[in-house]
Amino acid sequence: MNRAPLSPTDRSTVRRVKSRAVTDRCALDAVLDNGLVCHLAVIRDGAPVVLPTGYGRDGDTLYLHGSAGAHSLRIAEGTEVCAAVTLLDSVVYARSVFHFSMNYRSAVIHAPVRHVIAESERLHALRVIVEHLAPGSWSHAREPNRKELAATAVLALDLTESSVKVRSGGPADEPEDVAAGVAWAGVLPVQAVWDAPIPADDLLGRTDVPAHVLRRCGAGR
């Protein structure tokens, strides 16, 4: 897939350790498509507030949703917000404590809030969010009715002003510490792993775990 490179503005330019900045648009999609939780920062009463929330991506748009009554989504149209998705890959053990680090992939998005009003786009956004959270579920579970759709607020963020930062590899120790062999050094990988599905206590009817759920936890390949 060919994608235009990211076009970072001043605030989305990675300043610290520029070698970790990635300007490939596919890298942004990869981080967003591999995460499940984003952290959304807004300003409330003059102070920053950050809250975790689910999301979904469709092309150049990140969709967020919540209850239409939620305080956290009462953000005026066009207000600048910031969202981050971070994937931790490993802890980096170095010879000196100064060089301990983490390997990670992170995406940070700066965008004005767009409230999704049209019912057709809200339905589309919910599908994107649900399919991101639980692939295969939209066609399996009951679709939202008018009342449920009306109770759901959807926000859209344009992905144009985004940055991606990646650290990978081993520790960046001082040469004299490497030569002296003062400590063990390496990385300890960490990854998010799915466990076996746990059916609901009150499950009736379709009690077999469906293929789309089994596939996700590696039991249905």
Next chain:
Amino acid sequence: MNRAPLSPTDRSTVRRVKSRAVTDRCALDAVLDNGLVCHLAVIRDGAPVVLPTGYGRDGDTLYLHGSAGAHSLRIAEGTEVCAAVTLLDSVVYARSVFHFSMNYRSAVIHAPVRHVIAESERLHALRVIVEHLAPGSWSHAREPNRKELAATAVLALDLTESSVKVRSGGPADEPEDVAAGVAWAGVLPVQAVWDAPIPADDLLGRTDVPAHVLRRCGAGR
């Protein structure tokens, strides 16, 4: 351990789905002690910015650190910031897409920034951060020298104004969807799992993986 309950202020009061709010101080410590990455939100040029960073907790203080030259840590003393740590436990599959959800534990901290100036507290904070990131490493690896310590900025956030939100259990479906058995429902647990350590390519001297690293990934019990 007896802890004073959290004393939420207006902005740290959980508004949406109050049943998920937890006011037990030990719950805050448990979330912070089980996470590795926090998302720190600050205001820059009138817009919110959120960035991932490591941290460590000592009692009622959350310590963050970074390069003394880092743009992201240039925050004036006393400026209000917000930090969140989120642990994802499972994806909740419901009978209707409206009720899809996530089980999670999250902590949100509102606090004015305190710059840690005294060398003794900075050294202590770095120890707390490194021991949180990689338990057992402070006494194993080389301690920071004066130059490294001078190159490190440390911020402290007081944990008094914090909130904890937890969702657990199965889907909250509509009774008619449960009775009709319209779809499979349950939870798909997800957890962060350590893999086997990968030694650095240029490892000299202490080449055996030390016990404190093996213990972490479950190989040294």
